[in-house]
Amino acid sequence: MAGKHTLGELNHLSREELITMILGMQGQLDALNENIEKLIEQVRLANQHRFVRRTETMESIDGQLSFFNEADALYNPFAQEPGVEDVLPRKAKKKKAKGQWEEDLKDFPEDIIPTHTVSREALDAFYGEGSWRQMPSETYKRLRHEPESWTVEVHTVDVFVGTDGEHQGGFMRGDRPKDLFRNSIATPSLAASILNVKYVNSAPLHRIEQEFSRNGVNISRQTMSNWMIGSASRYFAPLVERMKQELLKLPVTQSDETQPR
Secondary structure, eight states, X not given: OOXXXXXXXXXXXXXXXXXXXXXXXXXXXXXXXXXXXXXXXXXXXXXXXXXXXXXXXXXXXXXXXXXXXXXXXXXXXXXXXXXXXXXXXXXXXXOXXXXXXXXXXXXXXXXXXXXXXXXXXXXXXXXXTTOEEEEEEEEEEEEEEETTEEEEEEEEEEEEEEOSSTTBTOEEEOOOOOOSSTTOSOOHHHHHHHHIIIIISOOOHHHHHHHHHHTTOOOOHXXXXXXXXXXXXXXXXHHHHHHHHHHHTSSOSOOOOOOOO
């Protein structure tokens, strides 16, 4: 179109001229709509690139998992719990000799925990006075973590067996602390340290794994994820549920500091 037409000019145009004008306007309208759609798509892509929440996966960026779902992504309840020989530095592969664990742990400081024993009164009450004898004690080790330091906990459990009376041949062991997880090298201090660095310091498990490795301790992200999920389901979930029950007993569960006039 050369320009705008007045009503009078349009009234004097022939039918053919009006048809030509309308067809030209339709072509211009189609071109404008196409350009607008392209512009809208460019704006959408720009906003998505700038504002949309990104999900990083292990396959795309190793070591940069999403902060909140990393433990869920790595959690595997069927993964085998690592033993002492897996967590601590590996030696050159060779046939495992007797006492290899002691060799692996010899460079770490030890904290000898007081022996978990059974009092003479409890033994006499259970077996009968003097109807028992002490067996060789059981010794096991757990790895405790303190900030910037590692200590191997050495636990010794006294074992007794009945020699006469009703419980002859029965075994009794000293009370030992409950393990955080069954047959796991993890201690409460070690699990708490991982949770603190992960959720308070916002560090991914990949970096925690690397930091542990630099200190000579090999604990994989898989193992740490299992500990975190296990802690949540076994210890934190009951605590949260109890807190919920206590809050629901209150007449008011939400309030603010607005002062009435």
